[in-house]
Amino acid sequence: PGIVAADGTLDRAAVAARVFGDPDELAALNAIVHPAVGAEMARRRAAWADTDAIVVLDIPLLVRSDDEPLRDEYRDLAGIVVVDVDPEIAVERLVRFRGFDPDGARARIARQASRAARLAVADFVIDNGGDLEQLEREVERCWAWMRRRRDELAAARDAPDTGEAAAGE
Template sequence: MLVVGLTGGVASGKSTVASLFASDGVPVIDTDLIARELVTPGQPALAEIAARFGPDALSTDGTLNRPWLRQRIFADEAARKVLESILHPRIRAEVQRRLEALRLQTPPPAYALVVIPLLVETGAYDALLDRVLVVDLPEDLQLQRLMTRDGVEEPLARAMLAAQASREARLARADDVINNRGAPDDLMEQVERLHRLYAGLAA
């Protein structure tokens, strides 16, 4: 089974691209969704976050206080590293478990897609991947989409971009690139072309 890592900067369109692959029947493992599962009430990761960051990290209903934590980690690199040390090993272990489960299917899928926003930054997934697909767009457009999508002010949006690998670093790691500055139809066309490529490589 071929394993393709899908990455891109924040608000680049990774989820949209992943959903287009999924509509072709490709199994998608999304590390953002795994991260959300890991911080639901009762999970050890959430308890560890509360212990390390204090009571402000939790909302009154006991769920993760995402707006507070986001402000904190993008204002303080050391805090971001602490959060990553709690979550990243757990996320990677779950990705590995899900890939193994796919390989045990009869027959296994030709290929699987793993969505990893911080693929370049962590380097933790290199051994699991056969190819890397980057969703790319110019930084000014990325900034604009991020502010619109998340309703954040420009200083926080810029801090979020600065905390990630540069566009150049992502492109240097790419085996394949999807250009997401255009129309939705153009995006679909690029996904279909890559779907045929990956199915062919797997065969």
């Protein structure tokens, strides 16, 4: 009750107010959402598994908490990109663009994994602390890295097996 807008869509602000203020509500929501999202992502990853396509998964909660650095279902990703921003810039943006009050924005950020925990799992970091032009340059750098990473993985996969690993065992 109270989370459906008049037009029948989900009132995201009402959901956020409800779950981010109550750990039990947040756990209940995560128990509903995460298995379904995980299953769909696994299905989509499987569909592209035997290709050289670059597949990007947008995973907001890749790192659940500082105590659980990387969720098990993501340990086999070919690379992890983390978009990083100073927490105070994140607060400012949540206030300006999403209508949060500053304390609510800080509370939401505080419930997430720390910046250090997110950066610890990153293979590549996009700095989102500047303006849009700077972000576009960062994304271009990331895309170049993704293409190099794909090519490295393809070369390793396609390399002839020399048997050296078996001989050394």
